[in-house]
Amino acid sequence: MALEGLAYHHQCVLNNVAQHTKLTSEEIRFFLSLLKLKKLRRKQFLVVMGEVSRVESFVTKGCLRAFTIDEKYEEHILQFAIEDWWISDFRSFLTGQPANQYIEALEETTVLQFSYEDLQKLYEQVPKFERFFRIKLQNAYMSFEHRVTTAISKSAEERYLDFTKRYAYLEQRVPLYMIASYLGFTPEFLSKIRKDLSNGG
Amino acid sequence: MALEGLAYHHQCVLNNVAQHTKLTSEEIRFFLSLLKLKKLRRKQFLVVMGEVSRVESFVTKGCLRAFTIDEKYEEHILQFAIEDWWISDFRSFLTGQPANQYIEALEETTVLQFSYEDLQKLYEQVPKFERFFRIKLQNAYMSFEHRVTTAISKSAEERYLDFTKRYAYLEQRVPLYMIASYLGFTPEFLSKIRKDLSNGG
Numbered sequence: 001m002a003l004e005g006l007a008y009h010h011q012c013v014l015n016n017v018a019q020h021t022k023l024t025s026e027e028i029r030f031f032l033s034l035l036k037l038k039k040l041r042r043k044q045f046l047v048v049m050g051e052v053s054r055v056e057s058f059v060t061k062g063c064l065r066a067f068t069i070d071e072k073y074e075e076h077i078l079q080f081a082i083e084d085w086w087i088s089d090f091r092s093f094l095t096g097q098p099a100n101q102y103i104e105a106l107e108e109t110t111v112l113q114f115s116y117e118d119l120q121k122l123y124e125q126v127p128k129f130e131r132f133f134r135i136k137l138q139n140a141y142m143s144f145e146h147r148v149t150t151a152i153s154k155s156a157e158e159r160y161l162d163f164t165k166r167y168a169y170l171e172q173r174v175p176l177y178m179i180a181s182y183l184g185f186t187p188e189f190l191s192k193i194r195k196d197l198s199n200g201g
Numbered sequence: 202m203a204l205e206g207l208a209y210h211h212q213c214v215l216n217n218v219a220q221h222t223k224l225t226s227e228e229i230r231f232f233l234s235l236l237k238l239k240k241l242r243r244k245q246f247l248v249v250m251g252e253v254s255r256v257e258s259f260v261t262k263g264c265l266r267a268f269t270i271d272e273k274y275e276e277h278i279l280q281f282a283i284e285d286w287w288i289s290d291f292r293s294f295l296t297g298q299p300a301n302q303y304i305e306a307l308e309e310t311t312v313l314q315f316s317y318e319d320l321q322k323l324y325e326q327v328p329k330f331e332r333f334f335r336i337k338l339q340n341a342y343m344s345f346e347h348r349v350t351t352a353i354s355k356s357a358e359e360r361y362l363d364f365t366k367r368y369a370y371l372e373q374r375v376p377l378y379m380i381a382s383y384l385g386f387t388p389e390f391l392s393k394i395r396k397d398l399s400n401g402g
Contacts, residue, residue: 076354091343091346094339130328134332137339142296149279
């Protein structure tokens with residue numbers, strides 16, 4: 001049963017990798033040998049702000065949020081992640097500096113993780129992963145840039161509608177006040193926008 | 202003379218590539234054959250918002266700014282670029298969608314450019330560039346994330362000081378009102394911060 005479980009999680013990550021690169025069975029074996037399974041309870045932290053975190057995680061089950069805390073101890077949500085997403089404090093992962101965000105499970109969550117050192121081994125043994133993570137990074141960078149430029153240039157209504165279109169699956173799983181935080185709104189302001197929109201406003 | 206000029210620009214981009222990968226002379230020849238030199242006058246646009254731009258540019262001389270325009274026709278600076286930086290509307294470059302920003306020369310500027318199609322050829326012929334652009338993307342993503350998290354979590358003074366520390370060379374070349382726009386401040390607010398800091402405040 002445990003093995004069947006592991007096989008399921010491995011299949012998830014292999015499907016993700018297969019989107020951009022085709023591995024031989026030997027490469028698959030080596031890649032999987034580097035991955036560790038980690039289970040998180042609801043509200044358990046994957047990354048703690050101020051602590052070094054040199055792991056990259058692939059979500060096979062569950063949902064997480066990344067958030068930072070400002071000088072007034074207010075939370076600001078940076079990102080969500082669900083099944084088939086990669087998540088880490090990228091700066092901490094790459095540089096070994098302390099993380100500047102928390103990453104917390106919002107549901108019972110399972111991730112597959114590799115360490116920074118093992119990723120370097122992977123790049124050396126299987127250079128195809130250079131291409132794979134180059135493409136993943138491109139997509140992440142584009143999404144991030146899209147988020148910043150729309151935050152600057154679009155109205156609150158447009159940004160909410162854009163969010164619901166891009167991330168329809170998140171609205172069902174994440175409390176509204178967190179979506180408000182992600183968009184930089186107060187919960188009250190998001191409620192008003194939703195009400196206006198449902199009144200055809 | 203013209204050739205000497207071109208050799209200079211080629212050397213600049215080869216130095217940049219050499220930071221992360223070592224090319225053979227044949228690979229160098231192929232890479233350089235894909236690059237086109239482009240000169241921009243001051244205030245000339247490299248990228249026009251609303252138009253597709255499938256080129257990536259490496260700055261060998263000069264200074265540019267990337268900015269977007271909001272619903273009230275106000276400008277917001279997204280990025281600066283000087284010598285030794287890569288710049289593009291990344292989404293337009295990758296997807297072929299219209300650019301959502303302008304990129305404008307602030308000084309007389311020279312860039313070396315390649316097209317999206319030629320980059321695909323480069324990845325195929327010289328897979329080392331997968332690694333090179335993977336690392337470039339990592340750095341770009343980290344800087345971007347740093348900018349967003351500090352915008353959320355740090356005070357205005359801290360953000361200005363962080364900017365002057367990271368980008369000291371820009372303060373000399375870019376008007377203050379543009380640095381204010383980059384930081385999301387009004388020019389008056391930035392003046393006040395600078396005054397307070399110089400008074401030891």
